[in-house]
Amino acid sequence: MTERIDYRGEGLTPEQVPAEPWPLVRAWVDLAEERQREHGDLREPHLITIATVDADGMPDARGVLMRFLDPRGPGFVSSTSSAKAAHLEANPVMAGVLTWVPLFRAIRFRGRAARIAAEEVDRYWTERPWGSQVGAWASRQSHPVASRGELEAAFDRYAVRWPEDGSAGPVPPPEDWAGWRIDCTSVEFWAGRASRLHDRVKFTRVAEGGLDTVGAWESVRLQP
Numbered sequence: 249m250t251e252r253i254d255y256r257g258e259g260l261t262p263e264q265v266p267a268e269p270w271p272l273v274r275a276w277v278d279l280a281e282e283r284q285r286e287h288g289d290l291r292e293p294h295l296i297t298i299a300t301v302d303a304d305g306m307p308d309a310r311g312v313l314m315r316f317l318d319p320r321g322p323g324f325v326s327s328t329s330s331a332k333a334a335h336l337e338a339n340p341v342m343a344g345v346l347t348w349v350p351l352f353r354a355i356r357f358r359g360r361a362a363r364i365a366a367e368e369v370d371r372y373w374t375e376r377p378w379g380s381q382v383g384a385w386a387s388r389q390s391h392p393v394a395s396r397g398e399l400e401a402a403f404d405r406y407a408v409r410w411p412e413d414g415s416a417g418p419v420p421p422p423e424d425w426a427g428w429r430i431d432c433t434s435v436e437f438w439a440g441r442a443s444r445l446h447d448r449v450k451f452t453r454v455a456e457g458g459l460d461t462v463g464a465w466e467s468v469r470l471q472p
């Protein structure tokens with residue numbers, strides 16, 4: 249059995265709830281990063297669980313790293329050959345959750361799936377280390393592979409094509425390299441507190457706009 253923890257987080261007071269969700273999203277992500285820097289007990293504060301729905305209406309979820317965050321919504325990079333990409337093609341909707349147990353906090357996002365512009369995704373590509381660039385070429389994400397050896401052989405082939413010393417130029421992004429963001433229609437903040445009396449505040453978008461659009465959001469406090 250797992251340990252029973254009484255969540256003694258700081259909670260979320262009415263005074264801390266802004267009119268639009270953006271300042272709180274930014275503040276909580278900053279807090280999670282700071283927690284990892286100062287205590288080292290929150291590895292990968294940007295790990296976001298992304299849920300999609302396949303063509304048959306069956307849900308699926310997986311963790312990815314949030315590589316983009318601005319008032320247009322949280323975003324990540326992945327492959328157009330992946331299962332999630334097929335789901336998003338069939339049903340362009342997503343949910344995402346950032347869960348930070350050491351802070352007793354979580355943020356849930358729901359909305360439409362929006363492709364991130366190629367320039368933005370390619371700009372991020374150039375920041376990736378050589379190994380993960382070559383690895384992206386070697387993998388057709390979510391497709392079967394006969395053995396690990398086959399995958400490693402593919403890596404070696406691309407490593408010869410674009411050697412690490414840069415003699416053949418930088419590794420270009422592969423054709424299947426892509427990014428998506430959640431164009432949020434709701435955002436919920438969860439803050440764990442004692443005796444299961446957690447704070448929950450849910451924002452719902454009532455007009456077009458981003459996470460910081462004035463007048464586009466309404467919020468309500470929910471029972472835990």
Ligand SMILES: Cc1cc2nc3c(=O)[nH]c(=O)nc-3n(C[C@H](O)[C@H](O)[C@H](O)COP(=O)(O)O)c2cc1C
Binds near residue numbers: 331390
């Ligand atoms: C810590 C962690 C970070 C990950 N980051 C990414 C990522 O940024 N992009 C990605 O496509 N997959 C990432 N993955 C792998 C995904 O969880 C998943 O296996 C992959 O995207 C294929 O999912 P799909 O078959 O549902 O499309 C990560 C996994 C973990 C555990």
